[in-house]
Amino acid sequence: MNEKRKLLNKIRQYDFTLKELNLYLDTHPNCPRALAMFRKYKQLRMNAVNEYVSRYGPLMPEQNNDADHWDWIDDPWPWERS
Amino acid sequence: MWQYEKKLQYPVNIKNPNPKLAKVIITQLGGPDGELAASLRYLNQRFAMPYAEVKGLLTDIGTEELAHVEMISAILYQLTKGLSIEEIKASGFDEYFVDHTTGIYPVAASGEPFTAAYFQSKGDIITDLHENMAAEQKARTTYDNILRLADDPDVRDPIRFLRQREIVHYQRFGEGNRTDSNILTSYH
Numbered sequence: 001m002n003e004k005r006k007l008l009n010k011i012r013q014y015d016f017t018l019k020e021l022n023l024y025l026d027t028h029p030n031c032p033r034a035l036a037m038f039r040k041y042k043q044l045r046m047n048a049v050n051e052y053v054s055r056y057g058p059l060m061p062e063q064n065n066d067a068d069h070w071d072w073i074d075d076p077w078p079w080e081r082s
Numbered sequence: 083m084w085q086y087e088k089k090l091q092y093p094v095n096i097k098n099p100n101p102k103l104a105k106v107i108i109t110q111l112g113g114p115d116g117e118l119a120a121s122l123r124y125l126n127q128r129f130a131m132p133y134a135e136v137k138g139l140l141t142d143i144g145t146e147e148l149a150h151v152e153m154i155s156a157i158l159y160q161l162t163k164g165l166s167i168e169e170i171k172a173s174g175f176d177e178y179f180v181d182h183t184t185g186i187y188p189v190a191a192s193g194e195p196f197t198a199a200y201f202q203s204k205g206d207i208i209t210d211l212h213e214n215m216a217a218e219q220k221a222r223t224t225y226d227n228i229l230r231l232a233d234d235p236d237v238r239d240p241i242r243f244l245r246q247r248e249i250v251h252y253q254r255f256g257e258g259n260r261t262d263s264n265i266l267t268s269y270h
Contacts, residue, residue: 005093023143079090
């Protein structure tokens with residue numbers, strides 16, 4: 001598995017953890033353990049996304065970081081086999 | 083509002099096209115218990131919800147369902163990519179192909195186009211939460227049936243992920259239902 005896909009999978013794993021905690025917190029809004037876990041994984045996700053964006057390009061349009069080229073539209077798009 | 087992230091919630095990488103399987107899996111895009119109906123069900127229902135917990139649940143699960151619409155569409159796209167006319171005829175995919183080529187269009191496996199009649203928004207918290215719990219189980223059964231029909235591990239893997247999400251959503255809606263029952267009983 002190449003480095004790009006490995007890093008994207010890491011972001012997906014953090015996103016999955018955060019989504020699970022998000023839904024759990026919707027029905028348990030005062031659970032201190034879930035709130036602490038959410039803070040922890042939010043930070044891990046932020047670090048992984050920053051690394052991904054600087055190396056491979058944006059996951060969201062505002063993360064464009066090439067002054068001469070709008071890299072948001074670069075292939076592949078998510079539904080394309082990678 | 084919504085913002086798009088340029089990635090799938092769970093990866094889809096299918097090596098072998100299989101139009102016959104696409105004809106079945108498309109029901110989770112445009113069929114009676116599919117992801118599009120799920121997303122529209124929750125995102126419409128939330129406006130009538132009195133309690134913050136349930137407004138949050140419907141917003142967040144309705145949003146996740148949009149990511150599932152994208153995953154199912156990616157599965158369909160990859161299962162129907164690069165087909166020859168012979169493969170299209172032999173698989174029975176010609177019935178879809180004649181109207182849509184290999185474009186993604188929401189229909190049930192039977193060919194019926196998507197309709198809002200697949201879901202309800204009743205303006206009643208108890209009624210809507212029970213509809214949602216049933217909807218999650220119906221979608222789970224559909225995924226079980228797809229797993230009975232699909233051999234390809236590249237297809238089974240993302241389908242198993244989607245099946246598992248139905249169970250988690252059922253669980254959370256059940257908790258929302260308990261919360262609202264507790265609040266309602268406390269008035270008596």
